[in-house]
Amino acid sequence: xxxxxxxxxxxxxxxxxxxxxxxxxxxxxxxxxxxxxxxxxxxxxxxxxxxxxxxxxxxxxxxxxxxxxxxxxxxxxxxxxxxxxxxxxxxxxxxxxxxxxxxxxxxxxxxxxxxxxxxxxxxxxxxxxxxxxxxxxxxxxxxxxxxxxxxxxxxxxxxxxxxxxxxxxxxxxxxxxxxxxxxxxxxxxxxxxxxxxxxxxxxxxxxxxxxxxxxxxxxxxxxxxxxxxxxxxxxxxxxxxxxxxxxxxxxxxxxxxxxxxxxxxxxxxxxxxxxxxxxxxxxxxxxxxxxxxxxxxxxxxxxxxxxxxxxxxxxxxxxxxxxxxxxxxxxxxxxxxxxxxxxxxxxxxxxxxxxxxxxxxxxxxxxxxxxxxxxxxxxxxxxxxxxxxxxxxxxxxxxxxxxxxxxxxxxxxxxxxxxxxxxxxxxxxxxxxxxxxxxxxxxxxxxxxxxxxxxxxxxxxxxxxxxxxxxxxxxxxxxxxxxxxxxxxxxxxxxxxxxxxxxxxxxxxxxxxxxxxxxxxxxxxxxxxxxxxxxxxxxxxxxxxxxxxxxxxxxxxxxxxxxxxxxxxxxxxxxxxxxxxxxxxxxxxxxxxxxxxxxxxxxxxxxxxxxxxxxxxxxxxxxxxxxxxxxxxxxxxxxxxxx
Amino acid sequence: xxxxxxxxxxxxxxxxxxxxxxxxxxxxxxxxxxxxxxxxxxxxxxxxxxxxxxxxxxxxxxxxxxxxxxxxxxxxxxxxxxxxxxxxxxxxxxxxxxxxxxxxxxxxxxxxxxxxxxxxxxxxxxxxxxxxxxxxxxxxxxxxxxxxxxxxxxxxxxxxxxxxxxxxxxxxxxxxxxxxxxxxxxxxxxxxxxxxxxxxxxxxxxxxxxxxxxxxxxxxxxxxxxxxxxxxxxxxxxxxxxxxxxxxxxxxxx
Numbered sequence: 085x086x087x088x089x090x091x092x093x094x095x096x097x098x099x100x101x102x103x104x105x106x107x108x109x110x111x112x113x114x115x116x117x118x119x120x121x122x123x124x125x126x127x128x129x130x131x132x133x134x135x136x137x138x139x140x141x142x143x144x145x146x147x148x149x150x151x152x153x154x155x156x157x158x159x160x161x162x163x164x165x166x167x168x169x170x171x172x173x174x175x176x177x178x179x180x181x182x183x184x185x186x187x188x189x190x191x192x193x194x195x196x197x198x199x200x201x202x203x204x205x206x207x208x209x210x211x212x213x214x215x216x217x218x219x220x221x222x223x224x225x226x227x228x229x230x231x232x233x234x235x236x237x238x239x240x241x242x243x244x245x246x247x248x249x250x251x252x253x254x255x256x257x258x259x260x261x262x263x264x265x266x267x268x269x270x271x272x273x274x275x276x277x278x279x280x281x282x283x284x285x286x287x288x289x290x291x292x293x294x295x296x297x298x299x300x301x302x303x304x305x306x307x308x309x310x311x312x313x314x315x316x317x318x319x320x321x322x323x324x325x326x327x328x329x330x331x332x333x334x335x336x337x338x339x340x341x342x343x344x345x346x347x348x349x350x351x352x353x354x355x356x357x358x359x360x361x362x363x364x365x366x367x368x369x370x371x372x373x374x375x376x377x378x379x380x381x382x383x384x385x386x387x388x389x390x391x392x393x394x395x396x397x398x399x400x401x402x403x404x405x406x407x408x409x410x411x412x413x414x415x416x417x418x419x420x421x422x423x424x425x426x427x428x429x430x431x432x433x434x435x436x437x438x439x440x441x442x443x444x445x446x447x448x449x450x451x452x453x454x455x456x457x458x459x460x461x462x463x464x465x466x467x468x469x470x471x472x473x474x475x476x477x478x479x480x481x482x483x484x485x486x487x488x489x490x491x492x493x494x495x496x497x498x499x500x501x502x503x504x505x506x507x508x509x510x511x512x513x514x515x516x517x518x519x520x521x522x523x524x525x526x527x528x529x530x531x532x533x534x535x536x537x538x539x540x541x542x543x544x545x546x547x548x549x550x551x552x553x554x555x556x557x558x559x560x561x562x563x564x565x566x567x568x569x570x571x572x573x574x575x576x577x578x579x580x581x582x583x584x585x586x587x588x589x590x591x592x593x594x595x596x597x598x599x600x601x602x603x604x605x606x607x608x609x610x611x612x613x614x615x616x617x618x619x620x621x622x623x624x625x626x627x628x629x630x631x632x633x634x635x636x637x638x639x640x641x642x643x644x645x646x647x648x649x650x651x652x653x654x655x656x657x658x659x660x661x662x663x664x665x666x667x668x669x670x671x672x673x674x675x676x677x678x679x680x681x682x683x684x685x686x687x688x689x690x691x692x693x694x695x696x697x698x699x700x701x702x703x704x705x706x707x708x709x710x711x712x713x714x715x716x717x718x719x720x721x722x723x724x725x726x727x
Numbered sequence: 728x729x730x731x732x733x734x735x736x737x738x739x740x741x742x743x744x745x746x747x748x749x750x751x752x753x754x755x756x757x758x759x760x761x762x763x764x765x766x767x768x769x770x771x772x773x774x775x776x777x778x779x780x781x782x783x784x785x786x787x788x789x790x791x792x793x794x795x796x797x798x799x800x801x802x803x804x805x806x807x808x809x810x811x812x813x814x815x816x817x818x819x820x821x822x823x824x825x826x827x828x829x830x831x832x833x834x835x836x837x838x839x840x841x842x843x844x845x846x847x848x849x850x851x852x853x854x855x856x857x858x859x860x861x862x863x864x865x866x867x868x869x870x871x872x873x874x875x876x877x878x879x880x881x882x883x884x885x886x887x888x889x890x891x892x893x894x895x896x897x898x899x900x901x902x903x904x905x906x907x908x909x910x911x912x913x914x915x916x917x918x919x920x921x922x923x924x925x926x927x928x929x930x931x932x933x934x935x936x937x938x939x940x941x942x943x944x945x946x947x948x949x950x951x952x953x954x955x956x957x958x959x960x961x962x963x964x965x966x967x968x969x970x971x972x973x974x975x976x977x978x979x980x981x
Contacts, residue, residue: 564842567830570821578817578881581779582888583805584834 086217088338089331094223096330097230098288099353102307103314103322104237105281111254111317112274114371115165116494118180121301122187123157123279124286128295129195131287132202142205149283158279162272164674173370173493175677177440178633182673184301185630188623189667191297200295205287226288233281234323241319246273254317254371298623305505306353308498312360315368329353351509358502361495362487368495391558394640398551406540415539416654419611421546424647425553425604427632428640429597432557434629435637435680436566437593438573440497442625443484443504447598448605449512449620450477455606456524456615457517463528466536466610473602481598482591489590504622512617523616526609542611549607553600558640569593627666630673636682645684730793732757732926733778733809733892738787740773740950747773748784749950753928754943755892760918760927762941762958764934766970769947771930772814775894778928779811780804791892806835808891810925812881812898820870824861824880827869828852828887835888848887855883859913874901878910886917886925893925899933911936934971938962946970 102120110116117123130153134145164183168176191197206225210218241247252260253270261267282304289303310329314321329352336349348355361368406414426448434440451473458469488499512518529536536542560566571579572589580586609615618624631649636642652665672683679686731754740748748770755761763771776782778789780801788797796804819827832848833839839848856862859879864872869880878898885893898914899907918924931937937944937958944961946954948970954961961967 564830564833564840564845567819567822567826567833568840570826571819571830571834574819574821575817577781578813578819578884579834580801581781581805581809581811582831582834582884583802583836584830584840585800585802589840 085335085338086214088334090217090219090223091337092331092334093327094226094330095292095334096327097227098285098292099307099310099330100323100326101230101233101281101285101288102304103310103326104234104319105278105285106307106311107314107316107319107322108237108274108281109278110311111319111371112250113162113165113271114169115176116180116316116498117161117183117278118177119161119183119187120278120282120307121304122184123161124282124289124304125295125297125300126157126187126191126286127153127279127283128202128286128290128300129191131283132200132290132295133195136200136202146205146287149287150280154280154283155276158275158277159272161279162275166268166271168677171678172438174434174438174440177494177497178629178677179674181442181626182630182633182670182677185626185670186667186674188297188301189670193663193667197297199297202287202290202295204291222291226291229284230288233284237277237319240277246270250274302505302622305357305501308501309353309357309360312357312364312368312498315364317371329356347509347513351506354502354505354509358488358499358506361491361499361502364495365487365490368491370492370494391555391562394558395551395555398547398554402544402547406543411539413655414543415611416651418539418543418546419608419654420647420651421543421550422604422607422611423628423650424643425546425550425607426601427628427635427643427646428553428557429601429604430628430632431637431640431643432569433593433597434632435639435642436561436569436573437590438493439489439590439594440493440629441500441594441597442497442622442629443500443507444597444601444628445605445620445625446504446507446512446622447477447481447601448608449507449617450480450598451602451605452609452615452620453512453517453524454602455529455609456519456526459529460524460526463530463535464532466529466606467531470603470606473606474599477598477602478595481595485591485594489587489594501622504625508617508621512620518617519615523614525614527613529610536610546607546611549603553603554640554643561640627669630669634669634672634676634683636680636685638680639682639685641684642682645682730757731755731790732792733928734790735774735778736788736790738774738777738784738789740770740777740782740784747950748777748787748947750787751947751950751952753945753952755926755928756943757926758918758924759942760914760929760940762937762944763928763930763947764932764937764944765947765953768949770950771947772896774947775811775896775928775930778804778894779809802834805888806837808889808925809894810885810888810890810892811894812878812885812896814896814900814930816874816877816881818869818872818877818880820868822869823866824869824872824883825852825856825865827880828855828883831884832887851887851889855886858917859883859886875906878902882913890925892928894928894930896930897932898929899931899936907933907936911940914940 102124106117106120127149131145131149134140134148135142161183164179165176168179204222204225206221208221210220211224213219241250249260249265250270250273252263252265253267257267285304285307286300289300293299293303306329307326310322310325313325333349333352336352337346340346340349405417409417426444430441430444433444451470454473454476455466455469458472459466484499484503488496491499518524527537531545534541536545568584568589571582571584572586576586605620608619612619628646631646632642634649635645649669653662676683676686733755735751735753738748738751739746751770751774753763753774763774765771773782777784777787780799788795790796791804791807791809796807799807819830822830829848829852832851836843836848856865859882861876861879861883864876869877872880878901882895882898899910902910914927918927929937929941941958944956944958945952946961946964946967953966953970954964956964
């Protein structure tokens with residue numbers, strides 16, 4: 085047992101470092117740093133570059149990281165998030181997720197995409213403890229180093245002026261500023277320390293797990309659960325929770341090294357995250373949340389002509405596109421349209437009700453794998469498979485939604501993140517469901533007599549479904565359903581005091597979104613022909629959210645633009661496009677988070693503004709007179725008629 | 728005394744160590760305007776939150792027409808006829824004024840979200856819009872309106888649900904003197920003329936307005952009820968004067 089406890093303390097102490105870093109910035113600035121894993125990975129690659137490529141001494145490299153690189157990164161992050169201090173939680177989350185994608189995509193560009201092995205910063209070898217127990221210097225060193233860092237943080241917060249100032253800001257920001265504490269400086273210090281911890285955690289984790297682009301951020305998400313244990317504000321609880329988590333994982337590893345329990349070991353942190361969120365429920369409140377809801381400028385009353393125009397465009401596309409597009413491009417367009425169907429669910433969920441989900445592709449995956457299992461061999465079962473996919477996705481969404489939809493903003497986003505990672509590990513990661521690394525084939529799907537083998541048939545099917553779903557969503561937005569969603573988004577308390585049930589509304593949207601995502605997923609399966617678990621992972625859900633934000637999360641058209649952006653990654657374009665495209669999306673998201681209408685709407689607005697300035701036409705919305713609060717004199721008589 | 732339409736009995740709310748409401752009783756008689764006044768931080772808005780179910784009290788009950796609604800969720804209380812406005816505006820900023828009112832009507836009837844009997848809702852909304860003088864701004868987005876108009880929209884929204892009891896949280900804050908006067912007339916008209924019009928519970932800083940319109944007044948101070956009665960009594964109550972002017976003021980006057 086003792087060796088497992090030692091392993092557990094080793095792993096737990098690295099999680100503790102990350103948890104402390106995450107909690108520190110959250111409690112001082114109100115920003116939950118989703119990008120923490122990205123920062124840790126970036127720093128680990130810098131370390132690899134300096135030590136293993138340029139052969140600098142690591143006793144030079146580590147100080148460089150902690151004194152130069154981490155502070156610069158920390159200050160950059162602080163500068164990005166500071167203007168968002170009073171923005172809605174939704175904007176902060178979107179920007180933080182954009183940052184995560186930024187770092188994930190930046191690393192391959194700067195350092196190349198290859199994976200590396202990192203040797204420990206401590207000396208090789210081991211020593212014996214007692215008779216049977218072998219402890220490596222890496223384990224011992226890591227544990228002692230992290231304990232020293234945690235102790236250092238404690239002393240800093242308890243014994244220094246900066247610590248006093250930090251605690252004052254945490255306690256009451258406005259009051260602290262009134263007595264002359266500079267909350268900005270405190271925030272900067274918190275970001276610098278937090279990023280330093282991220283750098284160390286990144287290096288220590290890479291020593292253990294290897295330096296792999298996508299793995300490291302997911303590992304750092306392990307630290308989210310302990311952070312939530314301390315309700316994102318308690319450093320000691322986060323620390324204890326992290327060590328306990330490491331112990332729990334490794335003690336479990338003692339009892340099983342294969343099969344489902346082994347997978348469970350890797351999933352425990354995500355499971356813990358989800359369970360903690362559900363248990364805390366409404367007791368989780370954000371330290372600084374603005375009640376100011378986001379509104380787009382194009383969100384009231386979608387005019388009828390857009391509806392007609394959209395339908396006309398769909399018909400035109402059905403007639404013209406197959407004539408002018410080559411067959412393989414038709415196929416790519418079909419796949420992009422299937423993607424748009426899934427993106428539409430995010431428009432309704434995130435745009436219209438303000439709930440951020442990073443699990444939409446998991447629901448799509450349910451549809452896709454159901455289709456592959458059922459229709460992979462018997463193509464004619466495809467329609468049944470779609471229905472079954474929906475029938476599985478909806479109860480699943482209720483299972484996730486019922487406990488977690490009482491959560492707000494950040495905490496709901498964290499719950500969907502935990503769910504997506506659990507699906508990746510436990511469901512899509514299981515060979516019996518996913519068909520292993522190669523995935524499952526679905527090549528002969530049919531709808532009745534209609535074979536979906538040809539690209540043209542797939543094109544028509546996807547266009548048909550996208551048109552139906554798009555028109556349906558558009559139509560709903562104009563009516564009572566649209567009004568109900570806007571109520572819940574803009575002023576939930578007021579909506580409840582007028583008679584609207586928040587839980588029922590959110591749950592209905594969440595379940596409907598899961599259902600449509602499952603349909604989209606089965607379409608994606610038909611177009612991709614090979615259903616691969618990595619196409620439905622958390623990373624894909626994150627990517628989906630980002631392209632929808634760029635497209636415009638309040639607009640039906642935003643989902644179409646999202647599909648268009650996805651199309652770019654499918655087309656055979658020069659490799660330089662593939663290399664920089666995801667990074668550009670991430671940067672776009674960071675700048676556009678405040679603009680729920682998305683890129684196109686912003687571009688149109690700015691063009692209009694420029695034209696107006698050029699031609700000296702006043703902007704109509706600026707000069708419209710605001711009527712007085714007083715009812716016109718005639719109204720008394722008028723109301724008398726009704727009385 | 729007439730059986731109260733709405734009653735809160737023995738309500739206690741604690742925020743950590745702070746006692747926001749300390750065994751407070753409150754009655755709203757049917758068909759009248761009851762005032763709820765008290766200095767800042769006396770617990771008026773907290774009491775509103777308890778009555779509408781946005782906050783669970785540590786102790787105490789809320790009765791509507793004699794039946795205990797303490798365990799009902801907010802939306803069920805709303806459907807039973809409890810409507811309110813907010814001190815800090817809670818408009819549906821992305822919707823037009825008309826849609827703010829329409830969505831309120833839809834929320835208050837069962838099946839409203841499926842667009843059932845939309846004609847009836849539109850008629851009600853049209854009626855309220857013209858009564859409150861909002862017709863000219865009906866298609867403006869609520870988020871663009873100045874505070875005064877925003878308060879009117881909140882009032883209209885509450886009226887669209889055909890409430891039995893209407894809770895108004897500082898409706899005159901942000902209004903100038905003329906607007907306040909006009910609001911007073913509107914309030915009396917709404918309560919008086921509407922067939923089966925709502926009873927009103929009014930939280931208000933403008934003591935003159937309260938004295939003018941209310942039949943009964945309850946005074947809170949530091950979470951405790953210090954007085955309750957008709958306006959004439961409240962005006963001369965030494966405890967109320969002390970709460971508003973401070974003990975020092977009373978001794979000076981004395």
